[in-house]
Amino acid sequence: MSSDGNSKRKAGNSSKLHIILLILCTNLASIFLFSGPFHWIPLQYLHPDNDSTHSQNLSSNRAMQGNEELIASLNQTRRELQSSKELSEELKAQIAQLTQFLRSSVQHPNSNDPDDPWLKWGGGSLRAELREFISPKKLPLGNSPNIGSDTIYPSVGQACALFKDDLNQYMDYKPGELCPKDEVLAQKLLLWGCEPLPRRRCIPHNSPNYQEPFPFPDCMWTTPPNSSVVWTAYTCKDYACLIDRKNHPGFDDCKDCFDLQFREKTRWLRPGGSIDYSIDEVLALKKGTIRIGLDIGGGTATFAVRMRERNVTIVTTSMNFNGPFNNFIASRGLVPLYITITQRLPFFDNTLDIVHSMHVLSNWIPTQLLEYILYDIYRILRPGGVFWLDHFFCIEDQLETFVPMIENLRFNKLKWSVGRKLDRGPKFKEMYISALLEKPLERHS
Template identity: 35%
Template sequence: MNYTPFSRCPSDLHLAESLILRGCHPLPRRRCFSPTTTPQTTPHKTHIFDDISRFLSYKSDLDLPIPQLLQIANTPLRLVLDVGAGAGAFAAAMKVRNITVLSTTMNLGTPNNEAAAQRGLIPLHVPLQQRFPVFDGVVDLVRCGHGVNRWIPMMALEFLLYDVDRVLRSGGYFWLDHFFSKGVDLQKVYTPLIGKLGYKKVKWATGNKTDSKNGEVYLTALLQKPVMR
C-alpha cells in the first residue's frame, strides 16, 4: 500500500480482509493516520438495530431463547464468545443481562464491526479459521451462528471445534445455532465430528431447511464440556 508519510492512511480494508481470510495478518500501519469517522461513513441504523427478537422467542425446536438458555445453564454466564456474530444482535440481547460477549465478525462489504461497536459491543475482527484471541479455559459459553455451516472446509471446521474446546472452561457450554448441511452429511460427517469432543448433549434438534433445494437440514445443539476428562 502506497501513501505519503504523516498523511491520512488510504483505506485498506478490502486488502486487509483478503489477507486475514487467507491466514495472513497485515502489519501495523507506519507513519500514516487513521481517518476520522464522519456521519457519512457510520453504519446505517438498519445494521445497528438488527432483529434481536429471534433470541427471545420460541417458534420451533431449533430455537433456544436466551431465558431458556440461562435456565438450562443454571450457572452464571459471565463471558461469552459469539463466533460469526454479524452486527452483534446476540451480544446486544445478552448485554441487557450484564453478560459480556466477545463477537468475532468480518465486514465483507457490510459494516458489521462498526455497527457492533456503536451498540457498545466488542467486535473482534477475525475470521473463522483463526485461533481465537482468548486465553485458555475462561469462556462460559461459545455460540456459533449461521456463519458456521457446511461451506467451511472440514479441516478448518475441525480446527474451529477444538479451539472452542480450548477456550471453554470446564463445564462450559457450546451452542451450535442453526448449523445447516445436507441431511446425509449431518448423519455421516458432522455428527461424528462433533461427537469427538465428548461433550454431553443438553439439546439436539434438527429440522428441514425450508428454502433448500439440496435436501439441507438445520441442527441446533447445546453441548456441555466435561467437568473432568
C-alpha cells in the first residue's frame, strides 16, 4: 500500500474513532441519567478482560464499523443530555476507561485481524512454535498503563524477516523436550541481525558429567573442567586444545586467551608503552569512583577479573567464536553478556562508571555503525564516567575519519595516545589509538 493510501486510511480510522466515541459516550450518559442503575451497561464493553471471548472478537475493523441504530438515536440522546449540566464522576471514569480501550483496539490489532503485520509476515508458512511466539498476547488484567495497551508483542528483530528459513529451522523442535544442538545456527542468526532470537520452550543440553565450579579466588585463574561445556559446536573438544591453539597458524578470535598462564597473566598490570595503560593508573585518575562497568568484547574476561581484584564489578560481552567463551567467563565467577555489537546496550542512561573495549571497536566495523555504538556508550556512562578505548586500530589514512568521529562526542580527554600497529609489519601502515575519555559532568549544546 502506498504512503498516500496509508495516510488516508489512518485519517479515516481517526475520524471513525471520534464518531464512535461520541456515540458511545453520549448513549452511556443517556442510559445512566434516564434508564436507572448504571449496571445495565454491558460490562464486557467496559472491562474486556472479564469476557475473553468478546475481547478476541472485538477487532479494530469491527470497532470502526458504524452502528446504524446508535447513529439514529444520536440526536435524541443529545436533547436528553441538554437537561443535565454535567456527568457524574462515575460515568466520567467509565467513559475514560472505554475511550482508552477503544484507542488500544485501533492501534494494536488482535491476533484475529487479517491485517496483523505478524501474520502477514509469516505468509502462512511459519513453524507452529514461531507463530505461537510472535502472535500478539492479550494482557490478562487488561490495559496496562506502562505499556499503553492491552496487548504485548514479543520482541523479534526486524532482520529476522530476511532469514525466515533459518528462523523456521531454529524454531523446529518439540516443546518440553531437548532443544536441537544448534548453537552455531543461533549465533549466525544473531550475527546476521536477527536479535533478539525468539524464546523457546525446550530444554538445553547439559554435559552429562557436570562438576561444580572452583571456589573463589581459585576459579579466576584456574582452567575449569571440560565437563562444564557441551563441545559439539566447536572445533576443539576440550580446554587443552583451546590452550594449545596459540601454537598453530590460522585465524581464531582471541586464540591465546584461554591460556591463563600465558599473556592473560600480565594483562593490564603495568604500562607497556605509550598506548598500553594499566588498570591501576586508570583507577587512580578517578580516585575511587569507579565501581561498576562494562567490557565490550572481553574475550575470556581477564579485564573483569583484574577489576574484581580491585573491588570493581564488570559485566563482559562476548560471543562464542569457535570456543565456549561465555561458559569460560561464568566458570571464573563473572557475568557474561551474550550480545552482538549491533544490539543497543541493555543499560539505562547515565548508569555505568566505566566502559572498556580492547581491539573489538576498530575499523572492521562499518563506519556509520561504529558511530552509533560510540553514542550508545556515551549514553550509558554516567556524568564523570570513563570510556577506555583500548587499542582501537585502523589504517593511517583512516585517522582523518575516526579521530573527528570520536572527538565529536566531546568527551574530556584524560589520556590520548596514537602509535604504530606493527604485528603485521610496517607495510600495512596500521595505527592504534588508546584513550581515556571522560563524560562531562555538564553538557551544553
